[in-house]
Amino acid sequence: MTPIVKVFMPPKEILLPAVESVLYSGMVGEGEHVYTFEDKFKSMFNIDNGFAVSSGTAALHMALILSGIQQGDEVVTTSMTAEPTNTSILQAGGVPVFADVDAKTGCLDIDSIVDMVTDRTKAILIVHYAGYVIDVQALQSKLETTFERHINIIEDCAHALGATIDGITVGTIGDFGIYSFQAIKHMTTLDGGFIVIKDHSLNKIAKKIRWFGMEKGVERTKLDLDILGYKYNMNNVTGIIGKIQLDYVEKNIKAHQFNAEYFNENLNNISGIEVVTLEKRLKPSYWLYTLLCDDSENVIKLLGGIEVMASKLHRPNHYHSLMTNFKRANMVNLDSFYKRLVHIPCGWWVEEEVRNLIVDTLKRG
Ligand SMILES: Cc1ncc(COP(=O)(O)O)c(C=O)c1O
Incomplete structure (x- = not known):
């Protein structure tokens, strides 16, 4: 049977020695291979700023937190997606509000998004469904001409690695973008994800959210935990798999x-x-x-x-x-x-x- 999705693994003779060297290096957690994976991923897909994380769902949760979602805030979203798109909204304390989709692509319909926005809307979560593309620039200009305030757009690109709009990588046009490296996506790190962040001033807090709320590199006994974070880091083993997958x-x-x-x-x-x-x-x-x-x-x-x-x-x-x-x-x-x-x-x-x-x-x- 030809499957509808399939796990891609690089050849054993290339992957296994590299993974083995990391497994026995004494450094299996977040480190060098995560950071060099981030650089390689960003440079291959023309992404200006972002971080590798443990899953696409983690990246979505972080994007929602960084968008300022508070308990009860509405997020306009799509029903035509994998469940984590919307469970992550609930996880962040938000309330999903479902707009209708385009009848051809299954991606959100821009007019329907605008119709569903209220004063309580804190963000719009769009999905480039099945790897087809929603016109993010058209959505941005529609929002700008319709509303006086800025509403963050989060692009869920879990299905859409490599898709572009006017040659620009999807996920880099909205305020945040996320990718998934789960088993059956265009590329896999077994599990893993990436968050693209347009506003560089959020980098410090994003890195803290990725690591329990703590700043990496600061001596643990001198560190003050002042925000709630999560265990959302990528590790060196999945990092090296990611670097080889990128080839x-x-x-x-x-x-x-x-x-x-x-x-x-x-x-x-x-x-x-x-x-x-x-x-x-x-x-x-x-x-x-x-x-x-x-x-x-x-x-x-x-x-x-x-x-x-x-x-x-x-x-x-x-x-x-x-x-x-x-x-x-x-x-x-x-x-x-x-x-x-x-x-x-x-x-x-x-x-x-x-x-x-x-x-x-x-x-x-
Ligand atoms: C559209 C969509 N968003 C988010 C996710 C979550 O990604 P992950 O499985 O890496 O957490 C998935 C896939 O599982 C997905 O298909």
């Missing part, structure tokens, strides 16, 4: 994009199936490929018949009993998107033969 990630992202563009061209004009294309300036990194189908269940079955896994993968978060009572827009677009949605694999592991088989099977119907 492969550009090639892997390009393979996702190549396969997706192939599907965009070859699955176009099939009755009952719609492909999702964006304006040229929005360049997705296609963690998953999105098809919109009149009969999604049948398409999933059809692809199952040729040993290709297809699926909706996520469950809209407002369907969960934990989140069903939060304020939400009329979700007409989400309902239509989710009904028609089928994700198919388009990652680095999908080779020509499978690509052609998918296209032929869907053409035959």
Whole structure:
């Protein structure tokens, strides 16, 4: 079965000696390999400022705290995402308010975001869903022209490493951006994440939040704990894995994009199936490929018949009993998107033969 997501590991002969040297170095916690991973990651993805952390969820929680979320503050968010996007809002004491999505991409709809903003809105949490892209600059200018105050935008780029808008890396346009290096993402450090922070003056406090609330490098007996922090650091073992993963990630992202563009061209004009294309300036990194189908269940079955896994993968978060009572827009677009949605694999592991088989099977119907 061709899976819809897959763990990428660099070749054993390269990865294992490097990991072994760190494991037996006596320095397995946060240290040199975390900091050099941060530098390499930032330079590869043109990120000006940010820090490696233990997970994407940790990065989200930190971004929400740094946005000043207090108990009861509202965060306009999406239901069409993995659960941690929204559980992190609850963890920070905030209240998710669900805006509707774009019926084609599943990313938030800008007008619906604006409609859901109230005086209690402290931040807007957008997700570049499945690696497709929401136009962050358009959202920023809409917010600027509609509201007198600045509302922080947090970009959840867990699905979107390598996606760009006008050539600019997603996650660096809003006030904060987050990445996930969990097992099945474009790159993995087993678990890990990254927080991008636009305002450098928050760096000191961000580093403290990452480390129990304490400043690293200060003698423990002289240190005053004055804010609540968490155990959100990356360690040297995952740091070295990350550095080696970075040697492969550009090639892997390009393979996702190549396969997706192939599907965009070859699955176009099939009755009952719609492909999702964006304006040229929005360049997705296609963690998953999105098809919109009149009969999604049948398409999933059809692809199952040729040993290709297809699926909706996520469950809209407002369907969960934990989140069903939060304020939400009329979700007409989400309902239509989710009904028609089928994700198919388009990652680095999908080779020509499978690509052609998918296209032929869907053409035959
Ligand atoms: C959209 C989205 N946001 C956040 C996360 C959380 O990332 P992590 O698993 O690294 O905590 C995930 C994935 O798990 C995700 O898919």
